[in-house]
Amino acid sequence: MSAESMSIFSPKLAARFDALVGKYPVKRSALVPMLLYAQDEVGYLSDAVIEEVAWRIGITALDVRNVATYYSMLRFRPVGKYHVQVCTNISCMLCGAYDLFERFQDELGIGDKGVTPDGIFSLEEVECIGACSWAPAIQVNYDFHDELSPDHVPGILASYRGKAGQPAQAQVQGGSAPHA
Amino acid sequence: MPRLVSHPDEIKVISKRFGMGAEKIDRYIELGGYEAVKKCLQQGPDWIINEMKASNLRGRGGAGFPTGMKWSFVPKQSPKPKYVLVNGDESEPGTCKDHLIFLHDPHAVIEGTIIAGLAIGAKVGFIYLRGEYRYLIEIMERAVDEAYGRGFLGKNIFGSGNEFEAIVQTGAGAYEVGEESALMESLEGKRGVPRIKPPFPAVVGLYGGPTVINNAETIASVPPAILMGGAAYAELGSPRNGGTRLVSISGHVERPGVYELAMGYNLRKMIYDVAGGIRGGRKLKAVVPGGSSTPVLLPEEIDVGMDFDQVGKAGSMLGSAAVMVIDDRTCMVEIALRTIKFYRHESCGWCIPCREGTDWLEKTLTRFHAGFGVAKDIDNIYYLADNMMGHTFCPLGDAAAMPTLGFVKKFRKEFEDHLNGKPCPFAREGVPQLTVV
Numbered sequence: 001m002s003a004e005s006m007s008i009f010s011p012k013l014a015a016r017f018d019a020l021v022g023k024y025p026v027k028r029s030a031l032v033p034m035l036l037y038a039q040d041e042v043g044y045l046s047d048a049v050i051e052e053v054a055w056r057i058g059i060t061a062l063d064v065r066n067v068a069t070y071y072s073m074l075r076f077r078p079v080g081k082y083h084v085q086v087c088t089n090i091s092c093m094l095c096g097a098y099d100l101f102e103r104f105q106d107e108l109g110i111g112d113k114g115v116t117p118d119g120i121f122s123l124e125e126v127e128c129i130g131a132c133s134w135a136p137a138i139q140v141n142y143d144f145h146d147e148l149s150p151d152h153v154p155g156i157l158a159s160y161r162g163k164a165g166q167p168a169q170a171q172v173q174g175g176s177a178p179h180a
Numbered sequence: 181m182p183r184l185v186s187h188p189d190e191i192k193v194i195s196k197r198f199g200m201g202a203e204k205i206d207r208y209i210e211l212g213g214y215e216a217v218k219k220c221l222q223q224g225p226d227w228i229i230n231e232m233k234a235s236n237l238r239g240r241g242g243a244g245f246p247t248g249m250k251w252s253f254v255p256k257q258s259p260k261p262k263y264v265l266v267n268g269d270e271s272e273p274g275t276c277k278d279h280l281i282f283l284h285d286p287h288a289v290i291e292g293t294i295i296a297g298l299a300i301g302a303k304v305g306f307i308y309l310r311g312e313y314r315y316l317i318e319i320m321e322r323a324v325d326e327a328y329g330r331g332f333l334g335k336n337i338f339g340s341g342n343e344f345e346a347i348v349q350t351g352a353g354a355y356e357v358g359e360e361s362a363l364m365e366s367l368e369g370k371r372g373v374p375r376i377k378p379p380f381p382a383v384v385g386l387y388g389g390p391t392v393i394n395n396a397e398t399i400a401s402v403p404p405a406i407l408m409g410g411a412a413y414a415e416l417g418s419p420r421n422g423g424t425r426l427v428s429i430s431g432h433v434e435r436p437g438v439y440e441l442a443m444g445y446n447l448r449k450m451i452y453d454v455a456g457g458i459r460g461g462r463k464l465k466a467v468v469p470g471g472s473s474t475p476v477l478l479p480e481e482i483d484v485g486m487d488f489d490q491v492g493k494a495g496s497m498l499g500s501a502a503v504m505v506i507d508d509r510t511c512m513v514e515i516a517l518r519t520i521k522f523y524r525h526e527s528c529g530w531c532i533p534c535r536e537g538t539d540w541l542e543k544t545l546t547r548f549h550a551g552f553g554v555a556k557d558i559d560n561i562y563y564l565a566d567n568m569m570g571h572t573f574c575p576l577g578d579a580a581a582m583p584t585l586g587f588v589k590k591f592r593k594e595f596e597d598h599l600n601g602k603p604c605p606f607a608r609e610g611v612p613q614l615t616v617v
Contacts, residue, residue: 023347025261025304025387028369036311036352057369070371070528073311073353089273090472090504091430093518127355127522128273128472129312132430132502133437134182142314146182 008048013041017056027057035068044078072127080115080122082160084108085139088125091132096149100136101125103150107157120164121157182280185437187454191416193404193424194397195440198284203319205326208287214332216403220295221340228299232402234410236422240277241267241358241395242471242499244421244488247402248410251392253382254300260389264296264305265367265381268396269351269358271310272471273522274502277426277438278396282309282316285400286323290346292399294337295406297344300392304345306367307396311352320348355526359574360393362528373528374574397426418444421487425501429455432462432507444485451482451505462507466590470499472519473579475586476512496586511606512594516587517545523580534577537568541584548598558595562588 007014016037020030034056038049045068047061054061068074084104088097105111108121115122131137134146138156145156184199192198202208220228233248254262266289270278281289293305307324309317324346327333337344349367351357357366361375364386385391401423405413414422421443427450430436434456441450447469451457458464464479469486474497477484484494491498506515524538541564548557561584568581588595597605 026368029349029367031369032352032366033350036350067369067371070373071311071352071354072525088518089522090468090515090518091274094431094504094506094510127525128271128275130270130276130279130310131182132274132276132504133428134276135430135436139312142312144182144315 006052008052009038009041013037021056028059031057031059031064031067032071035064035071035074039074044075078115078119079124081120081164082140083122083124085124085126085129087127087129087131087135087137087139089128089132091128092136095135097136099150100138100148100153103153104157107153120161182276182283183437184280185435185439187439189445189449189454190440191424191442192440193413193416194281194285194288194400194426195438196404197288198280200284202285202287203283203323205287205323205330208285212407213287213403214291216406217291217294217298217332218338219406220298221338221342225299225301228295228406231406231410232299234414235405236410236414236417236420237398237401237405238421238488239395240397240401240425240500242272242473242497244498247394247398250382250394251296251299253380254390254392255383256301258301258390260387261304262300262302262389263386263391264293264300264302265360265363265386265391265393266293266305266307266396266399267358267360267363267393268307268309268313269354269363270313270396271355271358271526272473272500272502273519274428274430274468274471274504275500276428276430277501279313279316280426280438281396281400282313282320286320287327288400288403289320289396290323290327290333292394292402293346294333294344295402296392296394296399298342300390302392303343304347306347306349306386308349308351308357308363308367310357311350314350317348317350324348355522356528356574356576359576362574363393364391371528373530376573416442418442418485418487418490420489425486427486428500428502429505430502431505432459432510433457433505434459441486444487444490447477447482447484447486447491447503450486450503455503455505458505458507460507462509464505465508465510466506466512466515468502468504468506468583470497471502472504472522473497473575473583474499475582476590478590497582509606511549511604512587512591513545513549513598514604514606516584517542517549519583519587520545520580523576527576527580531572531574531577533568533571534580537564537577538580540564541580548595549604551598551604553595553599555596555599558588558592561595 021027054064086101131146137146237247238244354372356362357372362372366372381391417423467477488498520541524542527534527538529535565581565584568577
């Protein structure tokens with residue numbers, strides 16, 4: 001059986017992984033990047049993702065889980081297509097991050113780690129994202145939005161909701177719709 | 181795109197190419213890039229290390245270890261390959277300086293990495309960025325590709341016969357991985373749990389080979405230090421603290437931002453002149469001078485030069501030079517709580533004093549801030565934090581304990597004001613208060 005025919009990843013990502021494992025002095029160095037890139041495509045670390053990554057590196061699935069559970073960006077459940085991450089660490093908190101977080105909760109009707117019923121948005125309170133001098137800051141998937149106030153919230157959500165209606169690019173950006 | 185700021189007191193050494201399109205290799209070369217590495221190829225490893233020693237450049241990640249000395253610890257002969265590892269995990273709350281380096285000047289990081297490799301005799305350099313910085317990782321990867329395209333990286337760099345490979349690596353969310361031995365573990369595809377030292381990375385590091393690990397800002401400071409000469413670079417700063425520092429100013433100031441200032445620049449001037457003073461004309465209450473793990477300073481303690489030695493003498497640490505400014509409307513118990521919440525989340529759980537200490541501190545402070553504290557809690561918070569100090573394998577335990585001790589010591593009165601079911605005296609309007617029924 002060839003890797004391509006068995007892979008759950010897109011041909012592009014599978015090719016990228018083939019290159020990645022050969023890049024380091026030891027294969028296993030590719031593990032953390034591989035998990036993150038797989039998550040970007042599939043939406044979360046499903047059992048199938050973990051099995052294939054383990055097979056590609058040549059370690060057990062248990063070993064992969066052992067590593068994956070350490071990293072806070074890696075997740076084992078689906079999130080919304082657009083994962084809104086609100087930093088509430090000191091610098092952001094001093095500049096009103098909790099008011100911002102509350103506004104996101106009100107607008108989306110979900111709490112911390114919640115997913116909207118349509119699967120478009122999910123919300124999470126996160127630790128420092130390295131945008132402290134431009135606080136308060138958030139990330140939607142990998143996009144930074146900084147120097148925000150609660151009044152920016154409806155506009156930000158509307159812009160992503162607009163994108164969600166379009167078919168292109170969603171998978172590349174990371175996050176897939178949760179199972180109904 | 182993060183806003184760039186400037187102030188007349190700035191000395192632009194690392195930031196001189198910010199906002200000038202230097203993420204493109206041609207523009208970087210046009211602005212004087214890749215000249216330092218050419219000079220190093222002519223002069224050789226001993227010369228490089230001597231220049232770095234003369235520069236008094238000290239580690240920008242927070243520990244302040246002299247860079248030249250660190251490089252000189254790597255054995256000349258080694259049966260195992262040597263490595264350079266650039267730490268761009270930047271996760272210390274308050275710190276956002278490397279963010280701008282990767283965004284505006286990725287080639288400076290590559291050039292500094294090559295120079296470090298030449299100095300220690302490494303053929304491979306890893307540039308590790310935190311996973312949240314995906315757009316910066318893409319910028320770094322493009323820059324590395326460009327450098328390969330020009331023959332600045334590869335089997336025969338600059339036609340010199342030397343080999344050097346650079347690999348950009350993504351993290352996946354972990355503060356602890358900013359600690360050098362945990363960083364190596366992560367790069368080897370494991371949980372970011374620290375290693376016991378000694379042996380130190382300079383002897384046994386990545387894949388068991390001698391490894392130099394430097395913060396991204398340190399690495400970006402290398403090319404300019406080489407170009408102007410170590411002694412001239414040292415002159416820019418204060419005694420034993422060479423050069424300039426990117427200071428991330430955040431919190432309640434009029435003009436927050438990342439400013440490049442001479443080492444030893446006065447903290448009060450930083451807040452009141454450079455950053456425009458306290459937002460809305462409020463009063464200053466406290467300053468956290470070097471990222472969230474450094475002990476808090478009171479307004480009367482900020483006439484201090486911002487270098488490793490002077491801030492140390494003032495009872496805190498320069499750390500990552502992340503200055504967090506706090507005004508008089510802020511509840512210091514809430515700040516202490518939010519700080520410890522972060523460390524509880526980030527503790528890797530290996531050392532019990534850190535794992536249990538951060539957890540109990542968060543629990544106690546949560547209850548305390550909600551108005552359900554009792555008098556002995558204050559001493560208990562102090563006791564818990566004090567017992568974490570020095571009792572863990574990596575500095576995360578200390579990093580969590582030190583600010584907590586500082587908050588209790590310097591703001592004990594505020595802790596007392598929360599006692600016996602009183603609501604938080606600084607509660608924001610409209611926020612419901614827990615009260616004893």
